[in-house]
Amino acid sequence: DQQVKQNSPSLSVQEGRISILNCDYTNSMFDYFLWYKKYPAEGPTFLISISSIKDKNEDGRFTVFLNKSAKHLSLHIVPSQPGDSAVYFCAVKTQGGSEKLVFGKGTKLTVNP
């Protein structure tokens, strides 16, 4: 039973355009949301996070949006660069609970020059 779903296994975008990666979750107890980026043969790298008390968090070219009523979050990358090509994982946790992260299956982003 998948608690975190990333329904697009892959996404291809032109350099300079916006990349939008989506993530849906089922459990309303989740209240902290993170995005990780992963290159082949490397471990995931933390990108950006957002708590449930916010609906937007921005860090440079990366913005995460949270829609609690829809149980949906998205990661926007503007402008996209070829170096952004990687697998992006959405992860969630419950504050005050176990520190474990629950990951989606990932979306492979390809940014074409």
Next chain:
Amino acid sequence: NAGVMQNPRHLVRRRGQEARLRCSPMKGHSHVYWYRQLPEEGLKFMVYLQKENIIDESGMPKERFSAEFPKEGPSILRIQQVVRGDSAAYFCASSPFETGGTLGQYFGPGTRLTVT
């Protein structure tokens, strides 16, 4: 400042052998997490440890798998009598304190286990 270190990076074991995976957390980090990634899947939580304590092992298979994080030395994930289904990438992450999840856990490069 060295990141999370894992060794070996690649490990090949025959069915029935034991696999030992090591993780050295970032300097100053006392919380360690182990995750497993099967092909085409996301990372799945296995166990969360602090020095000399297992805090959450809800993701660990009931048999053959064990983990420790001793007072001195790296954290060890041990798989006894490996089977082909254990073939996966095993990632270790660390954080300095309990809010590691909110501040982002720092991941190592992983150990790719292949069982032949």
